[in-house]
Amino acid sequence: MKILVCVTSVPDTTAKISFTDGDTKFNKAGVTYITGPYDDYALSRAVELKEQHGGTVTVLNVGEADAEPVIRKCLAIGADDAIRVNCEATDSYFVATQIANIAAQEKYDLILMGRESIDFNSGVVHGLVAELLGIPSLSPVMKLDIEGSTAKITREIEGGKENLEASLPLVLGCQEPIAEWKIPNMRGIMTARTKPLKVIEPVGEGLTSTDKYELPAPKGACKMILAENAEELITLLKTEAKVL
Amino acid sequence: MSVIIFTELDNGAIKKSSLEAVFYGAELAKLQGTTATVLAIGESSEAELAKAGNFGATKVLHANDARLAVSNIQAYASVLTEAVNADGADTVILAKSSLGDAVAARVAAKLKASIVSNVTALPNLSNGFVVTRSIYTGKAFASVLMKSDKKIIAIKKNAVSPVETDALAKVEVFSPALSDADFGVKLVATHKASSTISLPEADLVVSAGRGLKGPENWGIVEDLANALGAATACSKPVSDLDWRPHHEHVGQTGIKVSPNLYIAAGISGAIQHLAGVNSSKVIVVINKDPEAPFFKAADYGIVGDVFDILPRLTKAVLAAK
Numbered sequence: 262m263k264i265l266v267c268v269t270s271v272p273d274t275t276a277k278i279s280f281t282d283g284d285t286k287f288n289k290a291g292v293t294y295i296t297g298p299y300d301d302y303a304l305s306r307a308v309e310l311k312e313q314h315g316g317t318v319t320v321l322n323v324g325e326a327d328a329e330p331v332i333r334k335c336l337a338i339g340a341d342d343a344i345r346v347n348c349e350a351t352d353s354y355f356v357a358t359q360i361a362n363i364a365a366q367e368k369y370d371l372i373l374m375g376r377e378s379i380d381f382n383s384g385v386v387h388g389l390v391a392e393l394l395g396i397p398s399l400s401p402v403m404k405l406d407i408e409g410s411t412a413k414i415t416r417e418i419e420g421g422k423e424n425l426e427a428s429l430p431l432v433l434g435c436q437e438p439i440a441e442w443k444i445p446n447m448r449g450i451m452t453a454r455t456k457p458l459k460v461i462e463p464v465g466e467g468l469t470s471t472d473k474y475e476l477p478a479p480k481g482a483c484k485m486i487l488a489e490n491a492e493e494l495i496t497l498l499k500t501e502a503k504v505l
Numbered sequence: 506m507s508v509i510i511f512t513e514l515d516n517g518a519i520k521k522s523s524l525e526a527v528f529y530g531a532e533l534a535k536l537q538g539t540t541a542t543v544l545a546i547g548e549s550s551e552a553e554l555a556k557a558g559n560f561g562a563t564k565v566l567h568a569n570d571a572r573l574a575v576s577n578i579q580a581y582a583s584v585l586t587e588a589v590n591a592d593g594a595d596t597v598i599l600a601k602s603s604l605g606d607a608v609a610a611r612v613a614a615k616l617k618a619s620i621v622s623n624v625t626a627l628p629n630l631s632n633g634f635v636v637t638r639s640i641y642t643g644k645a646f647a648s649v650l651m652k653s654d655k656k657i658i659a660i661k662k663n664a665v666s667p668v669e670t671d672a673l674a675k676v677e678v679f680s681p682a683l684s685d686a687d688f689g690v691k692l693v694a695t696h697k698a699s700s701t702i703s704l705p706e707a708d709l710v711v712s713a714g715r716g717l718k719g720p721e722n723w724g725i726v727e728d729l730a731n732a733l734g735a736a737t738a739c740s741k742p743v744s745d746l747d748w749r750p751h752h753e754h755v756g757q758t759g760i761k762v763s764p765n766l767y768i769a770a771g772i773s774g775a776i777q778h779l780a781g782v783n784s785s786k787v788i789v790v791i792n793k794d795p796e797a798p799f800f801k802a803a804d805y806g807i808v809g810d811v812f813d814i815l816p817r818l819t820k821a822v823l824a825a826k
């Protein structure tokens with residue numbers, strides 16, 4: 262089975278977000294980058310499926326050179342090779358076009374992604390790629406098993422879940438508990454250094470551009486209510502905050 | 506050049522989040538000097554759908570083929586694309602949801618449309634078409650210029666505050682051509698909690714964390730939620746421990762909510778939890794530790810024991826009714 266896993270390199274979940282150059286650029290100073298948490302689930306399940314069924318796992322990132330540590334970590338976890346499309350990834354359509362171009366040539370059985378990237382949280386790249394390739398996509402996927410050429414899938418829906426079946430090839434957006442996050446071992450880290458990482462240039466242009474960033478207005482002080490007067494909260498929510 | 510709004514139905518009625526999208530679409534149509542058309546897919550009635558007019562739509566296209574009764578991403582995307590073409594629309598508006606995102610993405614690919622998700626306000630049209638979107642899980646905003654002729658905008662809850670009128674929309678039957686190729690994914694079974702209020706749609710949310718000590722104590726959380734008519738939610742460890750179902754967990758790796766009121770009981774307020782709730786209008790925190798980081802993100806705080814405070818709040822809500 263040939264699996265493609267699309268990963269983002271994103272600020273650590275505890276990172277403080279700020280901007281530079283008159284609020285036109287993300288401030289990378291002091292920020293640690295990690296594999297998108299959902300992408301990590303996708304990669305972990307891909308490695309498990311390879312162990313069960315054989316085949317290859319390729320990781321793909323559309324991004325700049327500073328994403329390479331994250332890509333190497335994916336190789337250390339068990340991917341066989343990697344591709345980086347060298348560009349700044351801010352437009353979903355543009356990112357999806359790069360992924361679909363590669364997938365159209367390589368004919369993967371499964372394209373696994375995260376349910377959403379934690380920088381842009383759009384949750385749309387899987388659907389875009391799938392439509393560009395003319396195949397189904399499903400997200401958020403909590404459970405995935407492959408039997409022959411059929412995928413058995415559990416997907417989260419509002420207030421519950423549903424079981425689905427579909428034929429490969431498929432694009433899936435993954436989330437927990439599809440697999441346990443894997444931690445690279447020493448042997449993985451050593452072999453990752455020599456696994457192939459191909460860098461290619463993007464094609465086409467984005468349909469949007471991001472001109473300016475902004476931080477939310479700072480929160481006002483928290484109004485404290487004494488525990489013995491807790492009931493007062495309900496009155497305040499009605500008369501002052503006007504939310505009840 | 507119309508604006509089309511993709512809506513979702515719940516038991517035949519247009520969902521609340523979709524009605525917000527209708528209002529957003531109608532306001533945008535006004536700015537552009539055009540009209541707003543709603544697409545509704547699935548079983549409903551003319552009287553029910555005409556209510557989209559209350560939120561500013563002039564016309565509703567109703568696609569009600571038996572094959573569309575169960576939501577189907579590919580088929581819905583094809584129907585929406587046909588509706589866009591039939592109506593001569595340039596812009597598609599929808600409320601962000603797992604179905605909406607998936608449908609919108611496919612339509613964007615079909616139409617080569619720019620797509621922006623998590624939009625928080627009406628666009629600024631003074632210099633091109635610029636929308637504001639929430640990024641980094643609510644920690645920042647970006648202004649995005651949409652450059653293509655066709656545009657798709659997925660809005661976040663509370664992007665607009667709808668003002669309702671008595672106007673009714675004209676309902677037209679819409680019969681799209683359906684293709685077998687869109688029905689390849691087979692639905693085997695659905696498991697859904699029956700009576701609960703939908704968390705992403707909820708205006709009021711009562712959420713609890715590890716401070717509740719165990720699943721057997723959730724009664725006091727549910728009592729307060731029931732008294733308020735609120736949805737229940739939880740922190741990630743609570744769903745990891747299987748105290749509560751996964752679809753209730755909010756935060757960076759869970760559901761992102763933006764209700765009018767979010768009450769957090771026995772939750773410490775880790776940055777990953779805050780990421781899912783930071784666009785709530787009003788946050789109330791109840792924690793026995795005065796140093797809990799959540800108080801810094803709160804509007805109202807009570808330092809106290811949840812086992813004492815929650816039942817008293819429930820009583821106060823019921824007494825005030």
Ligand SMILES: Cc1cc2nc3c(=O)[nH]c(=O)nc-3n(C[C@H](O)[C@H](O)[C@H](O)COP(=O)(O)OP(=O)(O)OC[C@H]3O[C@@H](n4cnc5c(N)ncnc54)[C@H](O)[C@@H]3O)c2cc1C
Nearest residue numbers: 714715716740741756757758771772773775777778793811
């Ligand atoms: C990559 C990543 C992603 C994550 N994503 C998420 C996410 O999406 N959502 C999420 O929630 N977490 C997430 N986390 C976990 C997060 O970091 C915290 O560990 C988690 O939110 C803590 O949950 P909690 O507040 O319920 O528990 P705790 O941190 O254990 O806090 C319990 C709180 O209850 C209080 N308490 C205890 N007893 C009482 C009592 N009787 N009365 C009143 N208060 C009491 C305590 O003072 C304490 O503040 C993520 C972590 C990582 C690394």
Ligand SMILES: Nc1ncnc2c1ncn2[C@@H]1O[C@H](COP(=O)(O)O)[C@@H](O)[C@H]1O
Nearest residue numbers: 267323350374375377378383384385386
């Ligand atoms: N720049 C990128 N490079 C590779 N994969 C990406 C990129 N952006 C998004 N993806 C994939 O698409 C998923 C959904 O992203 P998004 O639509 O941005 O929320 C992510 O979890 C990734 O798996």
